[in-house]
Amino acid sequence: MSLLRSTTPAQNASGVGTARGSAGMKTLVITLVGWSVALVIFFPILWMILTGFKTESAAIADPSFIFTPTLESYEAVQARSGYARFALNSVAVAFGSTFLALLIAIPSAYAMAFLPTKRTKGTLLWMLSTKMLPPVGVLVPIYLIFRDVGLLDTRTGLIIIYTLMNLPIVVWMLYTFFKDMPKDILEAGRMDGASTLQEVFFLLLPLTLPGIASTGLLSVILSWNEAFWSLNLTSSKAAPLTAYIASFSSPEGLFWAKLSAASTMAIAPILILGWMTQKQMVRGLTFGAVK
Amino acid sequence: MTKTRASGRTVGGLRTLSLQAPAVTLLLLWMIIPLGMTIWFSFQYYNLLMPGMSGFAGVENYEYLLTDPALWKAMGNTLLLVGWVLAITVVGGTLLAVLFQQDFAGRGIARVLAISPFFVMPTVSALVWKNMMMHPSNGVLAWLANSLGLPAVDWFSALPLTSIVIIVAWQWLPFALLILLTAMQSLDEDQVEAARMDGAGPIAIFFFITLPHLKRAISVVIMIEMIFLLTIFAEIFVTTSGGPGLATTNLAYLIYMRALLDFDVGVASAGGVIAIILANIVAIFLVRMVAKNLED
Amino acid sequence: MATLQLNNITKHFGDTAVIKGIDLEVNDREFVVFVGPSGCGKSTLMRIIAGLESATDGDIVIDGQRMNDVGPADRGLAMVFQSYALYPHMTVEGNMGFSMRLAGVPKEERRAKVLETAKILQLEPLLDRKPKALSGGQRQRVAIGRAIVRNPSIFLFDEPLSNLDAALRVQMRIELARLHEKLNATMIYVTHDQIEAMTMADKIVVLHDGVVEQVGSPMALYHHPANRFVAGFIGSPKMNFFDVELISTSPEGVQVRLPGGGECTVPVNAQALENASSENTPIESQPALELGIRPEHLVLDEAGALSGQIEVLERLGGQTSLYVRMGDLLVTLMTDGDVAYRVHETIRFGFAPERAHLFAADGRALPSLAQHPLAGLTRHDNRTSGDAEALA
Secondary structure, eight states: OOTTOSOOHHHHHHOHHHHHHHHHHHHHHHHHHHHHHHHHHHHHHHHHHHHHTSOHHHHHSSOOSOOOOOOHHHHHHHHHHOHHHHHHHHHHHHHHHHHHHHHHHHHHHHHHHHSOOTTHHHHHHHHHHHTTSOHHHHHHHHHHHHHHHTOTTOHHHHHHHHHHHHHHHHHHHHHHHHHHSOHHHHHHHHHTTOOHHHIIIIIIHHHHHHHHHHHHHHHHHHHHHOOHHHHHHOSSTTOOHHHHHHGGGSTTOOOHHHHHHHHHHHHHHHHHHHHHHHHHHHHHHTTTSOO | OOSOOOOSOTTHHHHHHHHHHHHHHHHHHHHHHHHHHHHHHHTEEEETTEEEEEEEOTTHHHHHHHHOHHHHHHHHHHHHHHHHHHHHHHHHHHHHHHHHHSOOTTHHHHHHHHHGGGGSOHHHHHHIIIIIITOTTTSHHHHHHHHTTOOOOOHHHHSHHHHHHHHHHHHHHHHHHHHHHHHHHTSOHHHHHHHHHTTOOHHHHIIIIIHHHHHHHHHHHHHHHHHHHTTOOHHHHHHTTTOSTTTTOOHHHHHHIIIIISOBHHHHHHHHHHHHHHHHHHHHHHHHHHHHHHHO | OOOEEEEEEEEEETTEEEEEEEEEEEOTTOEEEEEOSTTSSHHHHHHHHHTSSOOSEEEEEETTEEOTTSOGGGTTEEEEOTTOOOOTTSOHHHHHHHHHHHTTOOHHHHHHHHHHHHHHTTOGGGTTOOGGGSOHHHHHHHHHHHHHHTOOSEEEEESTTTTSOHHHHHHHHHHHHHHHHHHTOEEEEEESOHHHHHHHOSEEEEEETTEEEEEEOHHHHHHSOSBHHHHHHSSSSOOEEEEEEEEEEETTEEEEEOTTSOEEEEOBOOHHHHHHSOTTSOGGGSOOEEEEEOGGGEEEOTTOSEEEEEEEEEEOSSEEEEEEEETTEEEEEEEETTOOOOTTOEEEEEEOGGGOEEEOTTSBBOOBSSOOTTTTOOGGGGSOHHHHHHHO
16 A cells, blocks of 8 residues: 555565665655654644743744743633633533434434435435535525524524534434444344334444444534634624634734633644544545545 | 345335434425525615615626625635635645555654644634734744744735635645545555556556545545635634735625625625535535445 | 245335245245345345345245234244344343343343253353354354244244355354254255255255246256256256257157267157147257256267367366367366376267256256156155154
8 A cells, every 4th residue: 555665575676785775764754754744734733732831921922942831821711701601602512513413313314224215315415415505605594593583692503503514414424334334233133023213222323333423523523613603693602612712813912822722722622532533534524435 | 135125114115204304304494494595685685784775676686796896806716715725735635645654653643643733623723823823023934934034924914815725725634634545545455566566666656556546535525625615714704804905805704794794685695695506516516426426 | 833835925126026926835844945146036035034125015924824014023033144143242142132132031031041052052152252252153153043042933044154164164054954953943045055055955946037946855956957047057067058959759758969960869758849849840940959968967988979179177086077178068077086088188978868958948948757766855855764754
């Protein structure tokens, strides 16, 4: 698979002494290049994390890796702006919408994977196509509806939007995981006398738990990071972290250390979840087209 | 006997329907109601600041929008943004995927670091770049330029759209890398070895084996990115607010301005319809690709 | 006490008919094998019997009761899947006891029953393992154990040995035959491997394109195939087929001209042929006939009616296969292991006429005048008389 794999039979055959030397050289170069690229890409995040531990004055001073770390920004973020409230909104909205989406999607994905009809494929593709609707195209009516029914700036409102926003991806991802489950096992269960409900609880759910978990995590990540609806539909009460961080864009002052501290806290959980599920996420993000 | 087996239950059709009903109904409502309203509003005089004025406007909103130079500027910006980010992420993503496919010490950690930006919320990445990276006097880039004896660039005034492109590309490059790296891992090792036996060098293998293998993954990356990039919003909202002037206003931001800053629902809706049409042109191709994939 | 009748079963998937009207009778304690090439509908037929698939039309009758609308678990059947379909998150004991757990059987009783079954299959030391930690043969035995625990009236096996390696397959074949005797149960077994069918069946059902080509004992199918398809499918290596010219018919059989000019009278009933052609039909437009002869029935013979050049020669030790070129045909011969021929030599060979089969243009075999003495034999008859009586 590797294109430049360090030691290949062909290269070894080309010259005994030099081949080994150049192969070692190649590995060294690849290691250096790989790490440099990774660090350059990661640098803004690294820098943000470091800045969060600086004082405000150190934050805007000449860039430096050497400084006395302080937690004063973290304390200030919580004390002055009530970071916890926004974080709580984010948690409630991300997990609430994920729970709802899974609840609605599991029966649907089960039906599509195990009781397919002629229309199943069409339904799946249609679900995918709802994801193509640009949010900006329906911003106006959603805003007006929310205003009229009192859902503006409420967690419920955001949960509804995020549930619907993620539903197609959740259904698709679950569908691909369910499809991968050997049908024979469910049939063996049926031969053993399992009802549909027993089939689902004794066999399907335990066996696809890793898939369901990574689907849920993707939904949490997408809801957590969503910024279009949260910026437009919330102002203060229900504003999640995306909206809170956006409030730092006001030009009144440059509170870089506090921005960094708040940002670090906002992205840390998702970054870790993302690292954990990257493999399975590919499936969901590409609707199963890449595995 | 590995043919697809239909359900053994005679009532399968009915059960399927009832199990799917919640998801399908909700998505149907989610799609039809706002879509219908958007289309309806786009033919109405409807300005929240002028409650007196209402009624059927015909194509006037579209006429207004289509003759507004701001729309064309926004369309141009949208295309530039999408085009540049796509070019950077696809080419860069492919190269990075090849790089991170090599075996080297700490490869796992390096990979994780490289895909991290994708998991950073857009408002955070935009603000980190705007303040800490691209700030004309205190940013890291300015400091770097100064250290090299070059003049610092005032990114958001001098190169506003380029700055946005850099931020967005930084977020989406990891996405392309993640997908392409996964796709690359499914490449049949035997194929590579067969090619090597046939005398192919690393470059030949890349062009004749790896790239064709990645073709599908690359097109998926392009289409999915396109759908998201067409409506980039938060990054512009927190950095430039569409400015200076209209320099960084894309279609999404223009509609936002018309709707929630000017409160002109009619015109904003007409813009929404245009955005939907644009997105659908892309969507048709993506849906076809995925549909083909469903066959196997 | 378990019999099965299938009455005119059909099955359509969309517009394609997979099973095209099958009637079948399975007797109590019979070992019935469904055999056929892939896509013939044998697995679908078994799944219809199991209740995992519904028949488009026709009745499934088990012990005199119509079962079409009865769920798979309530038909009194157990099935062993090709992939074993073990529950990967449960131990061997959990797998075998799952049906009882669903039925609400108390834990102690469950354990006792599982242990009893495990003893039969020598699974006791493995009861706490998960399927992942088992070898292929062990998984196979757990799958069988899971079926036995249910105490079914009919066992269904869906190509159960196809995932095992050759040596293990032979071993499991023997074990299954033994199990059949021990459990005294009715068993239905699906396979595409005609050797499994020949060795294990009391009754073979040959399926092709959704219809039954022939039902009968292994020896009946071997010696008296009903048509060209069965003749070609049963037996290994495959039967050789020659186009032959009809010369005449008589009460002693049908006289035909072989490729190369030799003549031979095959002792079959020409009735079917006479119905198809009238006496005035000129010889050129006589119905086409095909003569079939198994490789093991071709004998090297200096005075033989056939000749050809050896193209490939495979020595198996005890036997030697010769692949002989006769014009467009490549004829297979099984001969003694010690023949001294070489490739490119020309040989003459022949056969005993009563070993040959004649097939009409529509593929039907002309019935033999004499029944082969072993054709009525079933696997049961291989046992000593005492056994057979005990079973009867």
